[in-house]
Structure formats: structure tokens, C-alpha cells
Amino acid sequence: MHKEAALFEDDEWHGMLDHHPTRIDSKEERALVRRLDKRLLLFAMFGNLVKMLDNANLGSAFISGMEEELGIAGVQYNWMxxxxxxxxxxxxxxxxxxxxxxxxxxxxxxxxxFWCFLTLAMATVQSVRGVFVIRVLLGLAEAGFYPGERQLAMRRLEVEGRESKRPTTRNLMACIRSLLTNRYLIPFIIGWAAVHVSLGATTVLGIVARKLGYDAVTANLITTPDMLITMVATLCNGFISDKYRTRLWCIVFPAVLGLLGCSMLSTFVQPFGLLYVGFLLTNIGLKSTTSVIMTWASEIISQNIEVRALAIGVMNTAACLTWTWTPLVLWPVTDAPYYHTGFRASVFSILIFIISMGVIGYRHSLDQPIPSSATMPMMQINTMTEEDDDDMNAAAKLLQARANAAQRTRR
Structure with missing residues (x-):
């Protein structure tokens, strides 16, 4: 019975997928998966590290003298x-x-x-307009890689002989209709966009430190520990989420930490040590949730691969759109170091994010079968059968003992 209950729990967990994945039992398959995980994850982590360095280089350059050298004024930095x-x-x-x-x-x-060439060219730029041009070209160059990985996977499946469904007008319209009727899509879009609005609070630590009087080297060094701690927290949160098979609480609990951190930042607590704790809580809380959110969305929105990919694309587009206006409205460099508008908006966005995740969790709980109605009758039947078997065995032994005693008496 325990094995059946465990299998039921596994099926309940995998029921959010569009198919039941084959359980990996053999040692060879497990070893293969571990090798793939190590190699692919190592490559992905290195690529993500380079991407994060690229995302942070503009802010580092700004607090290291680019503002004075190029004569950046007003919100020109945000326009970059x-x-x-x-x-x-x-x-x-x-x-x-x-x-x-x-x-x-x-x-x-x-x-x-092309991206490498443009990144090197940033070191020789002589005007703000030149930076604008290079930033646009960098966006054009970087945009192709993320969707390119999926296209490569489709072609590999074709080579291996598996069916790869290429998008047609009919398939696309069917996917769009299925996506629009999905009850999880809107909460995921709202929550994903809201968390990216609040993530703006994690990008201004260096500028805040510089405007408070720290030198450029110190301001850049201050941003290093929080990134390392956030990386460890993200790995731990993902491990806990997978080990205990929970998504909602591994999203909500870190988000509450982020809410506490943004609340501290919105009041601009002093001394700077307390303010730094607020930045740490914000980084740890918000950034450690993003991978779990995307995993949860892939599991729940699972009618088929196309709908799932379209949903992820819509979510990413919504997040990218927030970065076209939040730097100008919430995080203009002219508001440094206090950023009252941005930090308060981040608090509000985190509340919206938590509510959205709660709605998804509630709806998902309603969609799950109730274990008691499905398994309890079977368990009761199994229990009664075992008791009956024991009684029958005992009765048979008693009858056999009486028969043996009768034979001895006759002798």
C-alpha cells in the first residue's frame, strides 16, 4: 500500500505535465542524466555569468567616471x-x-x-549619442540567442527522427486560442511583470553608494557580496523546491523577504549598514524566485509544447516591456540616492506579485484530484482483504490442528 500511495503522489506531481514521464530506474540512465546535468549546467552558468557581467558593465562604468567624461545629464543614463x-x-x-x-x-x-565587437567598441565611444547607437545594436545582437536555442533543439529532433511540429497558421491560431482560455496565463503575466518591476530596486545599489559619497572602487565592490549571496540563495531555493516538490512556498517566502527589504529601502533606513541589509534582502528574495516561477509556469501551462512555449514567450515579452519605461519613470538617476518613487513602487509590485502567485496556487489546488476520494476506498478494500486473509489462515490452521488431534485419538 505504501508503494501504491507513493506512486499516486508521484502521478499527482507529474499530472501537471501533459504526459507522464518515464521513470528513470537504471543506474546507467541516472549516470547519463547526472553527466548531462553537470556539463550543460556548467556551460549555462558560465554563459549566464557573462550575461550578468554585460548587464552590469554600464552601471559600473557610470559610477567609475563615464558620467563626467561624456557629460551625461538628466536621464540620459536611463535612456541607454x-x-x-x-x-x-x-x-x-x-x-x-x-x-x-x-x-x-x-x-x-x-x-x-558582433556582440563582442560592440562591447569592445563601448570603451572607445566619445559621446552620449555614440553610446545610444551601440546600445541599440547590442540589443539587436543579443536578442537572437535566446530564441535560437529552441530552434536548434527542433532541428536536432528532426535529425534524430522525432517529429518536430513546425508552426503553421492553423497550429498557431489553435495555440493562441488554447492560451487565451488558460486560467493561469493572466496571473502569470501579471506576476512575472510585477516581479520585474520590483527587480529594478536591485540595480541601483552602486549608484546609491556613489551618490552617498563612496569612491568609485568602493561603490563597485559593495555590489559584489550581494550577488554572491543571491547566487547561493537561488541554488538553495531551487534545490528545496525540487526536493520537497513545492513551488508556491518557494516563491512566496522569498518574496516576503524581498518585500521586507524594499520596505526598508523605501524609508531609506540609516546607517548605510541597515540600508545594505535592505538591498541584500531585496536581491535574495526577488532573484531567487525567478527560476522557480518559470519552472512552475512550464509545469502548469502544459497543454502541449507549442502552448507552453508561447506562454513563456508572452511572459518574457511582458517582462521586457517593463524595462522600456521603468528606468525613466521609477529609476531616473536624478532621483538618486533616495529613489523614493521606485522603492515604493517596488513594494506595491511585490504585493501584486504575491497575490498573483496565491491566485495561481489556489486555482491549481482546485484542479488537483482529491487523494482521499480516489485512494481511500482502495486502501480500505486492501486492508479488509488482508484482515480476511489472516482470519482465513488462522481458521485453516485451527481446523488442521483439530484434524491432527482427532487422528492421534483414533490411534
Whole structure:
């Protein structure tokens, strides 16, 4: 019975998927999965590290003297981030079209080389307009890589002989209809966009430290420990979420930490040590939830692969759109170091995020079968059968003992 209950729990967990995955039992398969995880995760972590360095280099340059050298005034610094995101959004669809006509093994490395050239060119720029141009081109170059990985996977499946459904007009319309009727889509979009609005609070630590009087080197060094702690917290949160098979609480609890941190930042607590604790809580709380959210969305929105991919694309687009206006409205550098508007908006956004995740969790709980109605009758039947078997065995032994005694008496 315990094995049946365990299998039921596993099926309940995997029921959120569109199929029941084959259980990996053999040692060879487990070893293969571990090797793949180690190699692929190592590559992915290195690539993400480079991406994070690229995302942080503009802020580091700004507090290290770029503001004075280029004569950056007003919100020109914020426009540099907006121009990058506009280029990123503009190129996503055309890049997918190009991937259908060009070899990914040539197209994607070419984009990366172009990106490297532009990054090096940033060191020689002499004007704010030059930075604007390079930031747009960087967005165009970086936009092609994320959707390119999925296209490569589709082509590999074709080579291996598995069916790869290429999007047609009919399939696309069916996917859109299925997606629009999905009861989880809107809460996921709202929550994903809200958490990215609040993530703006994690990007201004260096500028805050610089405006409070710290030198450029110290201001840059201050941003290092919080990133390392956040990385460890993210790994631990993901491990706990997978080990205990919980998504909601591994999202809500860190979000509450982020809410506490943003509340401290919104009041601009002093001394700076307390303010730094607020930044740490904000980073740990918000950034450690993002991978769990995306995993949860992939598990719940699971009618088929196309609908799932479309849902993830819509969520990412909504998040990218927030970065086209939040730097100008919530985080203008002219508001440094206090950023009252931005920090207060982050508190409000985290509350919306928590409510959205709660709605998803509630709806998902309603969609799950009740274990007692499905398994308890079977367990009761099994229990009664075992008791009856024991009674029958005892009665048989008693009858056999009496028969043996009768035979001895006759003798």
C-alpha cells in the first residue's frame, strides 16, 4: 500500500505535465542524466555569468567616471538602458525568421562575435549619442540567442527522427486560442511583470553608494557580496523546491523577504549598514524566485509544447516591456540616492506579485484530484482483504490442528 500511495503522489506531481514521464530506474540512465546535468549546467552558468557581467558593465562604468567624461545629464543614463531593450524587443521576431533560413551554427556565433565587437567598441565611444547607437545594436545582437536555442533543439529532433511540429497558421491560431482560455496565463503575466518591476530596486545599489559619497572602487565592490549571496540563495531555493516538490512556498517566502527589504529601502533606513541589509534582502528574495516561477509556469501551462512555449514567450515579452519605461519613470538617476518613487513602487509590485502567485496556487489546488476520494476506498478494500486473509489462515490452521488431534485419538 505504501508503494501504491507513493506512486499516486508521484502521478499527482507529474499530472501537471501533459504526459507522464518515464521513470528513470537504471543506474546507467541516472549516470547519463547526472553527466548531462553537470556539463550543460556548467556551460549555462558560465554563459549566464557573462550575461550578468554585460548587464552590469554600464552601471559600473557610470559610477567609475563615464558620467563626467561624456557629460551625461538628466536621464540620459536611463535612456541607454531603454535603447538596449528596444533593440532587444525589435529583433526577437526577425531573428526567428532568419533562423529558419540560415544555418544556426553560423548565424548564432556571428551574432556573438558582433556582440563582442560592440562591447569592445563601448570603451572607445566619445559621446552620449555614440553610446545610444551601440546600445541599440547590442540589443539587436543579443536578442537572437535566446530564441535560437529552441530552434536548434527542433532541428536536432528532426535529425534524430522525432517529429518536430513546425508552426503553421492553423497550429498557431489553435495555440493562441488554447492560451487565451488558460486560467493561469493572466496571473502569470501579471506576476512575472510585477516581479520585474520590483527587480529594478536591485540595480541601483552602486549608484546609491556613489551618490552617498563612496569612491568609485568602493561603490563597485559593495555590489559584489550581494550577488554572491543571491547566487547561493537561488541554488538553495531551487534545490528545496525540487526536493520537497513545492513551488508556491518557494516563491512566496522569498518574496516576503524581498518585500521586507524594499520596505526598508523605501524609508531609506540609516546607517548605510541597515540600508545594505535592505538591498541584500531585496536581491535574495526577488532573484531567487525567478527560476522557480518559470519552472512552475512550464509545469502548469502544459497543454502541449507549442502552448507552453508561447506562454513563456508572452511572459518574457511582458517582462521586457517593463524595462522600456521603468528606468525613466521609477529609476531616473536624478532621483538618486533616495529613489523614493521606485522603492515604493517596488513594494506595491511585490504585493501584486504575491497575490498573483496565491491566485495561481489556489486555482491549481482546485484542479488537483482529491487523494482521499480516489485512494481511500482502495486502501480500505486492501486492508479488509488482508484482515480476511489472516482470519482465513488462522481458521485453516485451527481446523488442521483439530484434524491432527482427532487422528492421534483414533490411534
Amino acid at each position: 538602458g531603454v535603447y538596449f531593450m528596444l533593440g532587444y524587443l525589435f529583433m526577437q521576431v526577425p531573428s526567428n525568421l532568419l533562423l529558419a533560413r540560415l544555418r544556426p551554427s553560423i548565424y548564432l556565433p556571428s551574432l556573438e562575435m
